[in-house]
Amino acid sequence: xxxxxxxxxxxxxxxxxxxxxxxxxxxxxxxxxxxxxxxxxxxxxxxxxxxxxxxxxxxxxxxxxxxxxxxxxxxxxxxxxxxxxxxxxxxxxxxxxxxxxxxxxxxxxxxxxxxxxxxxxxxxxxxxxxxxxxxxxxxxxxxxxxxxxxxxxxxxxxxxxxxxxxxxxxxxxxxxxxxxxxxxxxxxxxxxxxxxxxxxxxxxxxxxxxxxxxxxxxxxxxxxxxxxxxxxxxxxxxxxxxxxxxxxxxxxxxxxxxxxxxxxxxxxxxxxxxx
Amino acid sequence: xxxxxxxxxxxxxxxxxxxxxxxxxxxxxxxxxxxxxxxxxxxxxxxxxxxxxxxxxxxxxxxxxxxxxxxxxxxxxxxxxxxxxxxxxxxxxxxxxxxxxxxxxxxxxxxxxxxxxxxxxxxxxxxxxxxxxxxxxxxxxxxxxxxxxxxxxxxxxxxxxxxxxxxxxxxxxxxxxxxxxxxxxxxxxxxxxxxxxxxxxxxxxxxxxxxxxxxxxxxxxxxxxxxxxxxxxxxxxxxxxxxxxxxxxxxxxxxxxxxxxxxxxxxxxxxxxxxxxxxxxxxxxxxxxxxxxxxxxxxxxxxxxxxxxxxxxxxxxxxxxxxxxxxxxxxxxxxxxxxxxxxxxxxxxxxxxxxxxxxxxxxxxxxxxxxxxxxxxxxxxxxxxxxxxxxxxxxxxxxxxxxxxxxxxxxxxxxxxxxxxxx
Numbered sequence: 295x296x297x298x299x300x301x302x303x304x305x306x307x308x309x310x311x312x313x314x315x316x317x318x319x320x321x322x323x324x325x326x327x328x329x330x331x332x333x334x335x336x337x338x339x340x341x342x343x344x345x346x347x348x349x350x351x352x353x354x355x356x357x358x359x360x361x362x363x364x365x366x367x368x369x370x371x372x373x374x375x376x377x378x379x380x381x382x383x384x385x386x387x388x389x390x391x392x393x394x395x396x397x398x399x400x401x402x403x404x405x406x407x408x409x410x411x412x413x414x415x416x417x418x419x420x421x422x423x424x425x426x427x428x429x430x431x432x433x434x435x436x437x438x439x440x441x442x443x444x445x446x447x448x449x450x451x452x453x454x455x456x457x458x459x460x461x462x463x464x465x466x467x468x469x470x471x472x473x474x475x476x477x478x479x480x481x482x483x484x485x486x487x488x489x490x491x492x493x494x495x496x497x498x499x500x501x502x503x504x505x506x507x508x509x510x511x512x513x514x515x516x517x518x519x520x521x522x523x524x525x526x527x528x529x530x531x532x533x534x535x536x537x538x539x540x541x542x543x544x545x546x547x548x549x550x551x552x553x554x555x556x557x558x559x560x561x562x563x564x565x566x567x568x569x
Numbered sequence: 570x571x572x573x574x575x576x577x578x579x580x581x582x583x584x585x586x587x588x589x590x591x592x593x594x595x596x597x598x599x600x601x602x603x604x605x606x607x608x609x610x611x612x613x614x615x616x617x618x619x620x621x622x623x624x625x626x627x628x629x630x631x632x633x634x635x636x637x638x639x640x641x642x643x644x645x646x647x648x649x650x651x652x653x654x655x656x657x658x659x660x661x662x663x664x665x666x667x668x669x670x671x672x673x674x675x676x677x678x679x680x681x682x683x684x685x686x687x688x689x690x691x692x693x694x695x696x697x698x699x700x701x702x703x704x705x706x707x708x709x710x711x712x713x714x715x716x717x718x719x720x721x722x723x724x725x726x727x728x729x730x731x732x733x734x735x736x737x738x739x740x741x742x743x744x745x746x747x748x749x750x751x752x753x754x755x756x757x758x759x760x761x762x763x764x765x766x767x768x769x770x771x772x773x774x775x776x777x778x779x780x781x782x783x784x785x786x787x788x789x790x791x792x793x794x795x796x797x798x799x800x801x802x803x804x805x806x807x808x809x810x811x812x813x814x815x816x817x818x819x820x821x822x823x824x825x826x827x828x829x830x831x832x833x834x835x836x837x838x839x840x841x842x843x844x845x846x847x848x849x850x851x852x853x854x855x856x857x858x859x860x861x862x863x864x865x866x867x868x869x870x871x872x873x874x875x876x877x878x879x880x881x882x883x884x885x886x887x888x889x890x891x892x893x894x895x896x897x898x899x900x901x902x903x904x905x906x907x908x909x910x911x912x913x914x915x916x917x918x919x920x921x922x923x924x925x926x927x928x929x930x931x932x933x934x935x936x937x938x939x940x941x942x943x944x945x946x947x948x949x950x951x952x953x954x955x956x957x958x959x960x961x962x963x964x965x966x967x968x969x970x971x972x973x974x975x976x977x978x979x980x981x982x983x984x985x986x987x988x989x990x991x992x
Contacts, residue, residue: 373611373615374609374611380611380615381611384610384614389599389614395618395620398614
């Protein structure tokens with residue numbers, strides 16, 4: 295695991311965006327060879343999306359040959375609802391870049407047959423050649439996507455009922471009315487994300503600190519599903535100072551000491567203009 | 570990128586870097602248009618997997634819905650009340666010119682005239698949508714002849730009429746046909762008006778009170794029967810009196826039936842209404858204010874003397890006088906001037922000023938879309954789709970960039986676009 299620690303949210307977002315940018319540019323995607331990217335939603339990746347849009351606007355990256363697969367979507371929420379993950383992705387990312395709509399995949403929480411929808415999604419990922427880089431976040435209860443505590447660490451894309459913690463955390467987007475928050479979601483499984491060639495988890499804020507501690511300093515445990523990535527060959531955790539508040543000083547010092555190595559991944563920052 | 574073909578081959582244009590008047594506010598959003606209709610970009614992206622074929626940079630301009638002028642008597646030398654053979658040519662000519670002022674739909678207005686004029690003029694112009702060729706016609710506004718002699722203003726006295734028994738049938742005799750009529754202005758104190766107001770309203774025609782000496786209770790009665798508009802508030806009616814506010818009192822009346830609204834036309838040229846009076850009306854009932862030009866034949870003509878019909882008019886700036894006198898002979902302000910003046914005089918926001926010339930008249934005529942759907946036309950069976958800003962399917966209409974930009978000293982620019990094939 296690489297643990298990349300930046301001073302604040304903005305710097306963490308920027309580091310993550312630069313990393314994604316470099317990976318895409320280095321890959322040299324083309325019509326025969328798409329770059330497949332797994333994407334999260336929520337307040338954590340927002341800054342990262344903003345930076346990626348900025349890079350696109352400056353002509354440094356293009357999403358023309360990028361295929362995206364979002365992690366999850368609520369069940370039963372109308373797609374046009376402002377809190378649906380379709381709306382989130384459209385407003386905060388797709389609207390501003392040059393991705394081909396046919397290549398932007400999000401689970402359909404209003405599908406007639408949810409199980410088939412999940413299976414079809416796994417199929418689409420397989421057909422795309424698997425995910426090159428899966429970007430994700432972490433819930434306060436340590437979940438990745440909607441793989442709530444107790445989810446199998448080898449799970450695949452499926453329907454999940456949301457945990458109370460998650461519903462409470464999301465209530466702020468639904469006028470603080472717990473009854474308005476959807477109770478089920480479609481989500482990629484822990485196993486699905488583990489299949490990706492590389493995983494990058496963004497974790498910012500003090501409220502995520504305990505989850506980060508559980509994810510990387512304790513054992514692999516299905517109660518803190520992000521811990522599964524301890525067994526992935528290429529995982530990067532990008533976080534800010536506040537998210538490290540529950541870690542041992544020794545851990546933090548070690549990884550901060552490695553920043554000069556980590557920074558080689560984002561410096562120099564590459565651009566398609568130079569190709 | 571290959572063009573989206575799943576729904577339509579027509580090209581999609583995306584307007585970027587603009588501010589859109591939507592949901593009663595100016596939003597920094599892109600606007601997506603195909604064949605003259607505004608698209609829901611999320612639907613386009615997720616359902617159709619489509620995207621823009623062309624991007625237009627608006628450089629921060631505002632995209633506003635087209636203005637609707639519900640009271641305009643002519644312009645550029647054309648007088649709609651003239652019974653000529655080529656009325657529709659005249660209407661089309663004015664329709665094209667007023668596009669430059671941001672007006673994309675209007676109600677050609679006929680002042681009090683003898684039946685022969687109505688019988689000749691009305692059949693020549695049908696309700697039709699606008700396009701690059703000119704603003705759309707929403708229907709005639711018949712101002713008179715059923716108005717008060719005492720408040721006739723510039724209308725010819727000898728053609729004034731009262732209601733005979735038989736109500737609507739008599740009206741039909743005078744007008745000939747009501748098929749393409751959107752608004753009728755009448756004086757509700759005339760005996761027999763109640764059944765006329767009711768029947769006209771039931772037919773989907775907007776009834777307006779004007780050129781009248783009615784008191785407030787007569788006006789309220791008319792509203793209860795279906796009247797919903799006041800023709801050029803303050804002008805040609807009894808002045809506001811604190812014990813009988815007259816028609817002006819409708820702005821704050823509690824005698825309006827629930828769920829109904831009364832709108833009022835204002836000529837905001839700075840001449841026909843004192844700015845203080847404009848402010849009083851606006852503050853009393855902001856959501857009912859409808860900007861109208863009440864423009865006459867001389868509108869759009871250059872300064873100097875012009876012979877129009879039987880009159881010689883002299884244009885000096887925004888004033889049109891009967892030549893050699895200081896008697897105003899009508900209004901020659903254009904709609905964009907009115908919008909600008911209204912904003913300046915009332916201190917309202919850009920969005921409110923734009924809505925007074927677009928949303929409010931659309932609501933008045935019952936053609937404004939409710940959330941997510943459009944209101945279709947009246948019994949005539951024609952859909953009066955209108956120029957509006959909401960999703961999903963509305964037509965955007967705007968003004969060519971060659972017209973004055975940067976109104977109001979802020980970047981209030983009306984922007985233009987008409988798609989190929991837009992009707």
